[in-house]
Amino acid sequence: MFEADIFNKLLSRHRENRLSHAFLFETNDLNRCYSDILNFVKFINCPFEFKEECSREDCNLCSLIDNSNLPNLLKIDPDGTQIKKGQIQEIIEKFQTMPIFSKYNIYIINQCDKLNSSSANSLLKFLEEPEDNIIGFFITNSKMNVISTVRSRCQEYSIYYDKESKDYKYLDNIVEYLNSVYKNDNAILYNKNTALFFFEDRSTWIDFFKEMLYLFHSYLKGDKILEIKMFRDLxxxxxxxxxLLIETILKYLQSNGNIELILDKFVLEMRNIYA
Ligand SMILES: [Zn+2]
Structure with missing residues (x-):
């Protein structure tokens, strides 16, 4: 049910009534950590029997959580580069009252390293005088960057999700390709002599760039794939x-353009972007 085993441990704590009120998870995959947390939230709130999943199809609470509509489950993402004080005050206001729909009021702070000192200070009320019915989850890629007033008041765990279990089919090719053409003056030659022979048919090239696009999106969402040099540099x-360039390249591929020319276009345009 959980991808990360630590949540099973937390469940037994919950059964023993020893669950902490604030958790800090450092993880290499914010999205998968978030979905583990949602499962955990269902587990501790669902009024029915909850094993692998909810045992009742008509369970109102689990379906509210699935549709992100549970009023006393709040997720905060950074607003721009920071999590702002107003966002935290909103939680505090909403959690003045006892939870109505579920057992707990729950807040999830995604990328909590983006809390600044004023938003973190607003949170201290929850962290210093914890109420039994409020639980907070803080997620980050880097706990070193989390403000110490918050960090010191949370129970900390590191959660590493195995990349291989994700559905990348061409990850090795993508890593090799991006690292080979990045800052390489001979990238055009590399396209011609090597990359062009990766795949024979257009549809595989399309899948390759679609996966590359997905990889970049997950990177921007906080999923650090450090084997790729440009992620470290740029x-x-x-x-x-x-x-945006990858999206354009996909359009060219889908409209039957010459594959070699498209690969050349990719490296030339990319060079313009990072130059
Ligand atoms: Zn349920």
Whole structure:
């Protein structure tokens, strides 16, 4: 049911009534961690028997959670580059009252390293005088960057999700390709002599670039894939431009353009972007 085993441990704590009120998860995959948390939230709130999943199809609570409509489950994402004080105050206001639909009021702070000192200070009320019916989950890629006032008041766990279990079919090719053409003056030659022979048919090339697009999107959402050199070097603004380029390349591939010319276009345009 959970991808990360730690949640099973937390479940037994919950059964023993020893669950902490604030957790800090450092993870290499924010999205998968978030979905584990949602499962956990169902588990501790569902009024019916919950094993692998909810035992009742008509369970109102689980379906509210699935549709992100449970009023006392709040998720905060950074607003721009920061999590702002107003966003935290909203939670505090909503959680003045006891939970109505479920056992707990739950807040999830995604990328909690983006809390600044004023938004973090607003949270201290929850963290220092915890109420039994409020639980907070903080998720980050880097706990070193989480403000210490928050970090010191949470129970910390590191959660590593195995990349191989994700459905990438061409990950090795993508990593090799991107690293080979990035900052390589001979990238055109590499296209001609090597890359062109990766795949024979157009539809596989389309899948290859679709997967590349997905990889870039997950990177921007916080899923760090450090084998790819340009992810280590380039700022997110530049990565976003490359994402747009990949979308254009996909359009060319889908409209039957010559594959070699399209690959050349990709490396030339990319060079312009990061130059
Ligand atoms: Zn349920």
């Amino acid at each position: 700022s997110n603004d530049i990565i976003v431009k490359i994402v």
